[in-house]
Amino acid sequence: MVKPKRLSRSCVLRLELYLEIIEQFQKEGRQYVTSSDIGSALGIAPGNVRQDLFGLGSAGRPKVGYEVTRLIALIRDLFDLDREKPACIIGFGNLGRALAGSNMWSRGGYKLAAIFDNDPSIVGTDFAGLRVRSIAEIFGVIKTQGIEMAVITVPASAAQEVADIVQNAGVKAIWNFVPVRLNMPETVAVENQSLAWGLITLSHRTRPAQ
Amino acid sequence: MVKPKRLSRSCVLRLELYLEIIEQFQKEGRQYVTSSDIGSALGIAPGNVRQDLFGLGSAGRPKVGYEVTRLIALIRDLFDLDREKPACIIGFGNLGRALAGSNMWSRGGYKLAAIFDNDPSIVGTDFAGLRVRSIAEIFGVIKTQGIEMAVITVPASAAQEVADIVQNAGVKAIWNFVPVRLNMPETVAVENQSLAWGLITLSHRTRPAQ
DNA sequence: ATGGTGTTGTTAACAATTTAACGACTAATC
DNA sequence: GATTAGTCGTTAAATTGTTAACAACACCAT
Missing domain, CATH: 1.10.10.10 (Winged helix-like DNA-binding domain superfamily/Winged helix DNA-binding domain)
Structure with missing residues (x-):
């Protein structure tokens, strides 16, 4: 039911x-x-x-x-939490690394299946048994591995471009950490997560009375 | 007005x-x-x-x-964004490092003023001109530097204890990344940020129809 | 058995939020 | 100038979310 x-x-x-x-x-x-x-x-x-x-x-x-x-x-x-859906991270800076290493994946019903980055000094390195791949491989890997969700933690200038690629590759959900409004069809679920939000909310809540 | x-x-x-x-x-x-x-x-x-x-x-x-x-x-x-309020990070793992290095501080009206961790191999190292201090120094540093906000990214077992310390030291806001309900007086503004939320929400939104 | 107590399922009142609507005002155009 | 078109400020309606209340039910003690 x-x-x-x-x-x-x-x-x-x-x-x-x-x-x-x-x-x-x-x-x-x-x-x-x-x-x-x-x-x-x-x-x-x-x-x-x-x-x-x-x-x-x-x-x-x-x-x-x-x-x-x-x-x-x-x-x-x-919440469909008992199906380990393959996911990927695009952008492997500090934030990407922190997210990759957290235990959120299994809690959220996902499995980190691929990591992508642009930086040649990072591409090819290993993380938790995963080789960091180049941006150019995104489309193919998403297709072949059936990746359903992409975490985007790239610089703002690259966000829309990356989003377009993953959308074309068939990703159904995007968790966007970039403070940019992604232009996506409604068939893709986008969650925007601005790190500054929590700070601003706290700043507001503790604003001294005037 | x-x-x-x-x-x-x-x-x-x-x-x-x-x-x-x-x-x-x-x-x-x-x-x-x-x-x-x-x-x-x-x-x-x-x-x-x-x-x-x-x-x-x-x-x-x-x-x-x-x-x-x-x-x-x-x-x-x-939002009181134009006053650079001193803040600190407690727990300098991957997440702490990612947050420390992000540009959210100035956007949110804060300035990272201190970093604390428990691990002796981390304490004493430098990050962005800040020396990572030991947990034991929290109370004193918050007092002397007038720190108003604490970001907590420690293991779940230590979260409440750390929160009590910073609260006693006079912190007015806590950004809690630990999946634990902190017991705090109402005078302290607490924002809970579970990393898994975004994932679960996406999982829910893309759940296949049954 | 039987009555008492604690907890659910459900409805209804209430509050908050979002949406819609419209007069008032400003700038541009003829 | 008068007219038109676009946008704001404000009010009202509709929707949504929350809170309160209570009958029905299950367990327990007697």
Whole structure:
């Protein structure tokens, strides 16, 4: 049974938080969690949690709570987290390296399958068993390996060009760290991630009263 | 004239986008921008843009648009971006290094003033003219340098402890990259940034129909 | 059994946000 | 000058998201 209903962005964000917390509970050996357990751990009203879970078509038991394994399976299925989708990084500077080395890939249902860079001194080096390839190989590698997602961390001047290449090669999702609005067809899911956002938000929130 | 009204989170996010776009227009030599210019570049309805700008107490001219310099000044003032607030990074792994080397600091109104790490092989090394200091020095350095913000990129097990230290030292904002809910008083602004979020969101958005 | 208690599923009220609409004003044109 | 076209400021409506409330249900104790 699949929900055709679209979830709001904030709801997706909350569900991601739920998943993390519930998996923590699971590690602690819990078999059931209540909406209050989740809510109080996250600072979210229990009713809100129930409503989100309700939208999943969940099946909790009154007085007991939700079955941890079932809830995890539901959310992971919703997010398609249990299929290791091949992904690549384009631009292997500091940020690219940090992302490549993080544990986010498996958490997000992806597998780092290729790394590309422009710099001849970087191309050919190894990282975690992966050889860094030249930009010229992007199209072919994406095609042959069936890569579905590209993380773009190149200089601003090259971003659109790189995006065009990966789109033509059939990539379905782009995680764009470059502060540039990519011009892409709607069939490609683009998430823009500006590093400065967090800083600016904090700067705003701590602005001295005038 | 200061607005006591609180802006919604989504409005803050949009204003950050506006700022980037408007500064691009400025680089291109434009003196005025219309709400349509901004909106179409961002995929946002012009009316929405006007309403956001209206909330700033803006002063556009019909038929002409908004004065670029004035608009930039307004938003930068709103976000307190023109005061170089000292900040620090705690945890100098790959992610810490990537953040340290990025140009986000000046964009976000901060200045990287100190770097801390636990690893003896890293402590004492230099990065961009900054000596990496030991964790033990955090409290003193924050106090003496008046550091207002801390970026935390340490392992999960150390996050809460580090947060407590910086909070006691007087830090007013924390940018938390650790997938852990920090327990902090409300006087401290905490922004949580999970790297996996972007991936999970993309995974969700490109989930094959079932 | 039976009543009490805690928790879910679900609905309804409420609040916030987005979208739409339109008068007012400015600059350009004839 | 008068007219036209384009854009802002502002208000109202529609949509969306959040919060509150409560009946139904399951477990527990007696």
